[in-house]
Amino acid sequence: MSASSPLPLPALDPAEITALTDSYFTRTRRIVEHFGDIDVTYAVFMRRPVLFACKPAIDWLGAVAKARGVNFTVEPRFAEGDRVGAGEPLFYLTGSFRHLVELETLYLQKLGAACVAAFNAYAMACELPAVAFLAMEARHTTGPEMMALMAYAASVGSAAARRDVGAKGFIGGANDATAAFFGAAAGLGTMPHALIGYAGSTLRAAEMFVETFPDTPLTVLPDYYGREVTDTLAVCRRFPDMAAAGLLSVRLDTHGGRFLEGLDPQKSYAVLERHAPQSFRQYRTEEELKWLVGTGVSAAAIFRLREELDAAGFPAVKIVASSGFGPAKCKVMASVQAPIDVVGTGSFLPDDWPETYATSDIVRYGERDSVKIGREFLLRPKV
Numbered sequence: 001m002s003a004s005s006p007l008p009l010p011a012l013d014p015a016e017i018t019a020l021t022d023s024y025f026t027r028t029r030r031i032v033e034h035f036g037d038i039d040v041t042y043a044v045f046m047r048r049p050v051l052f053a054c055k056p057a058i059d060w061l062g063a064v065a066k067a068r069g070v071n072f073t074v075e076p077r078f079a080e081g082d083r084v085g086a087g088e089p090l091f092y093l094t095g096s097f098r099h100l101v102e103l104e105t106l107y108l109q110k111l112g113a114a115c116v117a118a119f120n121a122y123a124m125a126c127e128l129p130a131v132a133f134l135a136m137e138a139r140h141t142t143g144p145e146m147m148a149l150m151a152y153a154a155s156v157g158s159a160a161a162r163r164d165v166g167a168k169g170f171i172g173g174a175n176d177a178t179a180a181f182f183g184a185a186a187g188l189g190t191m192p193h194a195l196i197g198y199a200g201s202t203l204r205a206a207e208m209f210v211e212t213f214p215d216t217p218l219t220v221l222p223d224y225y226g227r228e229v230t231d232t233l234a235v236c237r238r239f240p241d242m243a244a245a246g247l248l249s250v251r252l253d254t255h256g257g258r259f260l261e262g263l264d265p266q267k268s269y270a271v272l273e274r275h276a277p278q279s280f281r282q283y284r285t286e287e288e289l290k291w292l293v294g295t296g297v298s299a300a301a302i303f304r305l306r307e308e309l310d311a312a313g314f315p316a317v318k319i320v321a322s323s324g325f326g327p328a329k330c331k332v333m334a335s336v337q338a339p340i341d342v343v344g345t346g347s348f349l350p351d352d353w354p355e356t357y358a359t360s361d362i363v364r365y366g367e368r369d370s371v372k373i374g375r376e377f378l379l380r381p382k383v
Contacts (some may be wrong), residue, residue, distance in 0.1 A: 009059065009060045009063070009110065009145065009148075011060065011063035011064045011066070011067045012064075012106075013067075014068075017064075017102050017103065017106065018102060020106060021102045021103070021104070021106060022105045025101050025102045025104060025105065026102055028101050029098055029101050029102050032097050032098045032101065033098055037096055037098045038096075038097050038365055038366050039094060039095065039096060039097070039366060040094070040095070040096075040097045040100065040362045040364060040365055040366075041092055041093065041094040041363055041364035041380070042092065042093040042094075042360045042361065042362050042363070043089040043092055043360070043361055043362075043363045043371075043378035043379075044090045044091055044093060044107075044108075044111065044358060044359070044360045045087055045088060045089050045090055045358070045359055045360075045361075045378060046084070046086065046087075046090065046111075046112060046115060046116075046357075046358050047086055047087065047355075047357070047359070048086050048116070048355050049083065049084065049085055049086055049119065050083075050084050050115035050116055050118070050119045051081060051082070051083060051084065051115060051118035051119040051122050051153075051156060051160060052076070052078040052079065052080055052081065052082045052083075052084050052090060052115065052118075052156075053080060053081075053114040053115045053117070053118035053152065053153045053157075054076065054080070054090055054091060054111055054114075054115070055080055055152075056110045056114060056148075056149055056152060057107045057108075057110035057111045058091065060106070060107060060110060061074060061093065061103065061107055062074070065095070065099075068099060070095065070099050071095065072093060072094065072095035072099075072100065073092075073093070073094040073095060074091055074093055074094075075091055075092040075093075075094075076090070076091040077089050077090060077091055077092070078090065080156050080159075081118070081122075081156050081157070081159055081160035081163065082160075083119075084115070087377055087378075089378055090111070090115070090358075092363075093360075097365075107360075108357075110149060111358040112355075112356035112358035113146070113149065113150070113153075113349075113350055113356040114149045114150070114152065115153070115356075116153075116350040116355055116356045117149075117150050117153035117348050117349055117350060118153040118154070118156040118157040118160075119157065120157065120326065120327050120347075120348040120349075120350070121133075121153060121154040121156075121157030121158055121161075121169075121170065121348040122157035122160050122161050123157075123327040123330070123331075124157075124325070124326070124327050124330040124343070124345070124347075124348060125157065125158050125162075125165075125167040125168070125169040125170065126161045126164065126165050126167055127327070127330040127331045127333075127334040128167075128333065128334050128340065129161070129165050129167035129168065130167075130168065131168060131340050131341065131342065131343055132168045132169075132170075132171045132341065132342045132343075133154075133158065133168070133169060133170040133171065133342070133343050133345065134170070134171065134172055134174065134188055134189070134320075134342060134343070134344040134345070135150075135151055135154045135170050135172070135173040135174060135178070135182070135346070135348075136173075136189075136344045136345055136346045137150045137151065137174075137345075137346030137348065137349055138151075138174055138175050138178070138346070139346070140346045140349055141349070144177070147175075147177070147178065148177070148178060150346075150348075150349055151173050151178035151181050152178075152181055153348070154170050154173075154182075154348055155170060155181040155182055157169075157170075157348065158182070170182055171184070171188075171342075172184040172187070172188040173187055173188065174187050174188065174189050175187040189219065189344075190209055190213075190216065190217075190218055190219045190220070191205055191206075191209055191219070192221070193221055193223075193224050195208070195209070196221060196225075197224065201225070201231075202220060202221070202222055202224060202225065202227070202231035202235065203231065203234045203235055203238060205220070206218060206220050206235045206238065206239070207238065210239065210242075217242075217247040217248070217249065218235075218239070218242060218248050219248075219249040219250070219251050219320055220232070220235050220248070220249070220250055220251065221251050221253055222250055222251075222252075223252070223253055223254045223255070223260075226258065226261060227261050228250075228252065228254060228261045228301075228305060229260070229261045229262055229304070229305065229308045230261060232250045232305065232308070232309070232317075233308065233309075233312050233314075235248070235250075236248065236312065236314045236317055243314045243316060243317050244314075244316055245316065246316040246317075246318065248314075248316075248317050248318075249317065249318040249320050249341070249342065250309075250317060250318070250319055251321075251344065252297045252301060252302060252305060252319060252320065252321050252322065252323075253297065253322045253323050254296050254297055254301060254323070255295075255296060255323070256290075256294075256295050256296035256323075257295060257296075258295055258296075259295050259301070260297075260298075260300075260301035260304060260305070263301060263304060265293065268292075268293035268294070268298060268300035268301075269293050269300075271293075271300040271303050271304050271307075272292060272293055272299060272300050272303070272336065274303075275303045275336070275337075276299070276303075276336035276337065279292060279299075279335065279336045280292075287328075288328075288332050291329050291333070292332065292336065296323055296324075297321055297322065297323040297324075297325075299333055299336050299338045302333075302338045302339060303338065303339060306319060306339040318341035318342060319339060319341050319342075320340075320341065320342040320343070320344055321333075321338075321340045321342070321343050321344070322343070322344040322345060324345075324347055325343045325345040325347055326345070326347035326348065327347075327348075329347075330343070361378055363375075363378050363379050363380065364380070
């Protein structure tokens with residue numbers, strides 16, 4: 001399985017499709033059955049720029065056609081990972097009106113969010129091309145189908161960023177079910193905060209992990225007790241060979257209610273002044289300033305932890321940054337060249353849900369072109 005072969009989406013039987021689709025489509029099907037079927041062509045589009053990530057929907061349409069013993073013709077206007085402008089048809093879909101009319105609700109569900117998520121993943125990977133990304137979207141989705149669509153979208157955006165700017169992009173996902181989208185055999189990640197609470201200390205949690213999984217690289221969470229620096233160095237000193245070999249990483253996930261250990265507003269500004277003195281000599285929004293010098297996982301926090309690791313003799317220990325790393329935060333981190341090795345994020349998921357609404361309009365009935373007034377731009381170009 002790869003970005004070119006999404007997880008299978010079941011071709012529902014006709015009764016399930018009727019139950020799940022909008023009722024006016026079902027009534028239209030019955031009218032067409034009464035008055036006579038006709039071949040129609042749909043133009044499918046979105047109102048905002050996206051990346052083309054339509055294969056799950058197109059494959060599902062193919063599976064439905066096969067199950068019904070009919071043919072649908074799908075004409076993609078782009079390849080997976082291509083940029084698509086607002087209003088540009090993603091693909092044309094032709095077939096029996098009777099068989100297609102009830103499918104619109106369901107194939108649109110598999111399009112919009114995936115195309116927007118792919119666009120976001122692409123933007124993030126392009127902003128930080130030297131940084132590897134880990135897809136951690138699963139807990140923010142509504143179930144297995146959305147989880148698969150979002151992970152697939154991240155793989156499409158990531159592949160496009162590798163193609164366009166040589167980015168590392170997304171190297172894995174957080175669970176086994178979607179790992180193959182990223183060319184991995186299993187999900188990545190080593191410990192949640194729950195394990196640290198169980199162990200009673202960050203160091204003990206690390207020891208438990210290494211004892212249980214001795215051949216697996218370790219990523220430790222040091223913020224549970226608010227001692228990001230102290231506990232990080234304690235783990236490094238406990239496992240110096242892993243630290244020297246680059247098999248030890250530290251995941252910064254400090255929540256937005258507090259600063260990283262040892263920082264406050266004044267000290268955070270001082271850290272940025274040492275490493276990125278030009279970062280304040282341009283306009284910054286309030287949110288951007290927080291990402292630079294505020295609470296949580298700020299650029300100052302990342303620079304500070306890197307300073308401490310290097311000063312203690314652990315330059316090979318990697319920093320994994322998480323907590324709200326969407327396109328805008330990645331852009332800010334790129335502007336100051338924050339020393340991030342990996343970003344763990346589910347923030348490529350769309351944050352403005354109305355932007356994910358895909359639309360499908362019929363543009364041809366038999367041999368007659370026709371579309372509602374204002375949508376003439378969807379008509380198939382004459383050749």
